[in-house]
Amino acid sequence: MDIRGRRQSSNVEDRRGMRPVRTGVGLSLGGVLFLVVLSLFGINPLPFLGVATKAPEVQMQDTGQPYQESPREAQTRELTAVVLADTEETWSALLPKYGVQYVEPKLVLFSGAVASACGTGQSAMGPFYCPLDQKVYLDMSFFDDLSQRFGAPGDFAQAYVIAHEVGHHVQNLVGTAEKVSAAQQRMRKADANAMSVRMELQADCYAGVWAHNAARSRQLLEPGDVEEGLRAASAIGDDRIQKQTQGRVVPDAFTHGSSEQRMRWFNRGLETGNPEACDTFSAAQL
Ligand SMILES: [Zn+2]
Numbered sequence: 001m002d003i004r005g006r007r008q009s010s011n012v013e014d015r016r017g018m019r020p021v022r023t024g025v026g027l028s029l030g031g032v033l034f035l036v037v038l039s040l041f042g043i044n045p046l047p048f049l050g051v052a053t054k055a056p057e058v059q060m061q062d063t064g065q066p067y068q069e070s071p072r073e074a075q076t077r078e079l080t081a082v083v084l085a086d087t088e089e090t091w092s093a094l095l096p097k098y099g100v101q102y103v104e105p106k107l108v109l110f111s112g113a114v115a116s117a118c119g120t121g122q123s124a125m126g127p128f129y130c131p132l133d134q135k136v137y138l139d140m141s142f143f144d145d146l147s148q149r150f151g152a153p154g155d156f157a158q159a160y161v162i163a164h165e166v167g168h169h170v171q172n173l174v175g176t177a178e179k180v181s182a183a184q185q186r187m188r189k190a191d192a193n194a195m196s197v198r199m200e201l202q203a204d205c206y207a208g209v210w211a212h213n214a215a216r217s218r219q220l221l222e223p224g225d226v227e228e229g230l231r232a233a234s235a236i237g238d239d240r241i242q243k244q245t246q247g248r249v250v251p252d253a254f255t256h257g258s259s260e261q262r263m264r265w266f267n268r269g270l271e272t273g274n275p276e277a278c279d280t281f282s283a284a285q286l
Contacts, residue, residue, distance in 0.1 A: 001079070001155045002222055008081035009088060011104050013135075016111040017067030067111070076140050076158070077109065083159045086220060087166040090213040094275060098174065105169040106135040107162070114139075126236075127161055129168035131177050136165040150235035156225035157232035160207050160266070167206030170275075171199065196255040197238075198280040201265040204233055204257070205278035208269020216273065226270065233266045234259040261286050 069077065084107050092102040108114060114121045117133035126145075127138045138161075146161065147153035171177045180199050184192040211229060214220040234240065237259030239249045256262070265286075268277050280286060 001082075001159060001220055001225055003079055003082040003155075003220075006082045006220070007085045008078060009085035009104075009107070011084060011088075011106045012077070012081050013106050013108045014067070014077075015114060016069070016109050017065060018062055018110070019113065073140060076143060079155050079158060080107065080109070080138065080140070080162060083162045084166070086214050086218065087163055087210050089218070090210045091166070091170060093213070094209070095170070095173070098275075100174055103134065103173060105129075105166065106133075108135050108137045110137060110139050111141070112139070127165050129165045129172075131168070131172040134169060134172065136162070136169065138162070138165070146232060146235065150232075150240075152228070152232040152235040154225075154228035154231075156221070156228040157235075159225075160211070160229040160232045163207035163210040164203045166210070167203030170206055171202065176202070176281075190252045193253060193255050197257045197261070197286065198283075200256040201261055201286060202278050202280040204262050205265040205269035205280065206275065208266040208271075209273055209275050209278065211266075211270050212273030229266060229270075230263050233262040237262045257286065 088102070088104050092104075095102045108116075110121070110123075112123055114137055116128075116130040116135065116137055118128075118130035121128060121130075121137050123139040123141060126142055127136065129136050142161070143158050146157055168177065171180075176199070180195055184195050187195065207229075211221065211226070236256070238254040238256045239251075239258040243249060251258075257265070265278070265280065269275075
């Protein structure tokens with residue numbers, strides 16, 4: 001991606017160098033179900049749930065020391081702010097067609113752990129979106145994991161991750177997230193997981209819709225970028241992650257979709273640029 005001279009979003013909140021402290025009582029189970037749905041991938045959400053069900057309310061406390069970022073971190077922060085700005089362009093142009101005004105989400109940068117309205121987030125969970133405060137939470141060290149552990153390097157792989165989380169914000173604004181969460185409360189675990197897969201694949205498709213618009217209207221993409229995005233979508237498929245962490249694949253436990261499905265839906269958004277092509281909920285085949 002060529003981000004030189006591009007607008008950077010003013011919606012980035014830098015909370016690196018701050019740490020969470022307890023201030024009160026905990027979260028309801030409804031909030032927890034949301035969390036299962038909205039993280040980036042299926043790596044062990046349980047530690048987070050454990051924290052969230054019992055968690056005291058947490059706020060961030062300034063450690064008094066400004067966060068010292070490396071030149072590389074500064075570069076990644078700039079990329080993040082440019083991609084966020086570009087998703088703002090895309091979605092504020094697209095959503096009014098559906099009678100929805102786009103409300104720009106905040107993106108919180110953190111290091112280690114962070115307090116969100118959905119409970120305490122940990123870096124190990126990967127990036128996540130909290131519908132209760134409409135914020136995307138990102139520890140940029142995840143991008144090192146994406147590159148080294150999951151074999152998906154590159155700035156566009158990172159952009160895909162951000163656009164996927166913003167996709168969850170879109171689902172929240174248009175009411176999909178609420179409907180799905182309500183339906184899941186009445187379902188057996190396997191069915192609820194299957195709903196989560198559709199939700200995640202739709203966020204992948206929305207990431208593709210963003211990429212389509214970024215490429216066509218603003219020439220943000222360079223050759224090789226699409227391949228980077230697809231590699232990232234494939235790398236964080238549930239099957240791939242399960243194999244890496246448990247040595248076997250259990251389709252019933254999927255909450256985000258297989259590598260192939262994630263690539264397919266990202267691609268569908270990318271090719272059409274149309275959010276209506278992202279109706280994973282009525283698709284007979286994912
Ligand atoms: Zn997700």
